[in-house]
Amino acid sequence: MPLKLLHTADLHIGMTFNNRPYPDDVRKRLVEARFEALARVVELANDEKCRLLIIAGDLFHRANVVAESVIRAVDILKRFAGVTAVLPGNHDYYEPYSTLWVQFRDKAFDELVLLFERKPYHLHDYGIEAVLYPAPCDSKHSPENRLGWMKELKEKPEGHWHIGVAHGTIRGVSPDFSEHYFPMEEKELAALKMDHWCLGHTHMCYPDLSETEREVFLYSGTPEPDGFDCRHRGTVWITELGDNGSHSSRLVETGKFRFREIEREIRNSGDFENLQKELAEEGSETLVKLKLCGTLPESEYNERRAFYDRLGEMLLYLEKDDSELTVEITPEVIDSKYPSGSFPHKFLRRLAEKGNPEALQAAYRLIEGVRE
Numbered sequence: 001m002p003l004k005l006l007h008t009a010d011l012h013i014g015m016t017f018n019n020r021p022y023p024d025d026v027r028k029r030l031v032e033a034r035f036e037a038l039a040r041v042v043e044l045a046n047d048e049k050c051r052l053l054i055i056a057g058d059l060f061h062r063a064n065v066v067a068e069s070v071i072r073a074v075d076i077l078k079r080f081a082g083v084t085a086v087l088p089g090n091h092d093y094y095e096p097y098s099t100l101w102v103q104f105r106d107k108a109f110d111e112l113v114l115l116f117e118r119k120p121y122h123l124h125d126y127g128i129e130a131v132l133y134p135a136p137c138d139s140k141h142s143p144e145n146r147l148g149w150m151k152e153l154k155e156k157p158e159g160h161w162h163i164g165v166a167h168g169t170i171r172g173v174s175p176d177f178s179e180h181y182f183p184m185e186e187k188e189l190a191a192l193k194m195d196h197w198c199l200g201h202t203h204m205c206y207p208d209l210s211e212t213e214r215e216v217f218l219y220s221g222t223p224e225p226d227g228f229d230c231r232h233r234g235t236v237w238i239t240e241l242g243d244n245g246s247h248s249s250r251l252v253e254t255g256k257f258r259f260r261e262i263e264r265e266i267r268n269s270g271d272f273e274n275l276q277k278e279l280a281e282e283g284s285e286t287l288v289k290l291k292l293c294g295t296l297p298e299s300e301y302n303e304r305r306a307f308y309d310r311l312g313e314m315l316l317y318l319e320k321d322d323s324e325l326t327v328e329i330t331p332e333v334i335d336s337k338y339p340s341g342s343f344p345h346k347f348l349r350r351l352a353e354k355g356n357p358e359a360l361q362a363a364y365r366l367i368e369g370v371r372e
Helices: 024-047 067-077 099-106 186-191 269-280 298-302 304-314 331-337 343-354 357-371
Strands: 003-008 052-056 083-087 112-114 130-135 161-167 196-200 211-213 235-241 247-253 258-265 286-296 317-327
Touching (some): 024 052, 024 067, 052 161, 052 196, 196 235, 258 269, 269 286, 286 298, 286 304, 298 304, 298 317, 304 317, 331 343
Parallel strands (some): 003 052, 083 112, 161 196
Antiparallel strands (some): 003 235, 211 247
């Protein structure tokens, strides 16, 4: 009988989202979204009739999450009809007496496998002929991975499928310039001759494919985006390991919210309208960080706040920077802003007569900067 599993990681339950000036109602929705994402993952695993759910680290955002969050997470995991395996990541790293894992263990249920130790975990007692080989994190940072014990293993236990579970970076795949996040190498994983590797830490999926076969390892990414560096919609992998050695994985989108970072040049009101139409398709569960540049006629420049108000009504959250969006300087604007005969008036008028709009705009920004 094939083994079908759902692979996820990096849910970061317990994030507070205090890192940006979110309104309180938005922040609360983002906090709640972490639990909702876990519930959707469990529901998906049940709908897909998966026998195994693997969480490859960072189920929790920190090692001191409040007790009610731990209890709530366990209660959600209890809804899965199969076996759940949870690996500590670098955010929720394992220490024998940490409050987080003591509380988690106290609420554990029979079908929950806690991958705290560096040893093989045979799932035979659960009716699954698979062995899990975990590399649990025991600190927030480390220049060394936790695969060493597998390399020293003289012989693998008997099992139909051998599955590695680790949390950390892969050189050349996930960014870790300081090499502080348990760095691994693809050839290192391949040499351990597992049937499959479930990895966590990188919040984007790898590979970036809707379906794949026989990959050495997979990153699931986070199932729910958590910031503007997460430009995807949240994903998990559904993997099926066949009795005959076949191996296929399918990427499934699971996220609810979307974070978008947009930079746009604005030249007229039509550009505003096009941007509004684009974002209208995103809906009310989108958070946008907007940076605008360009020049506008004065009348249209003065209307920009009404545009921001309309966007704010459409989106969950809007953070804007229009410091590089300026009024188009014309002789009429110069006459209205500066006294006739003053240095700014003479200087800008002369530039306007020369027909060099770029120099005129630059000079205007410089003068206004000095006046401020």
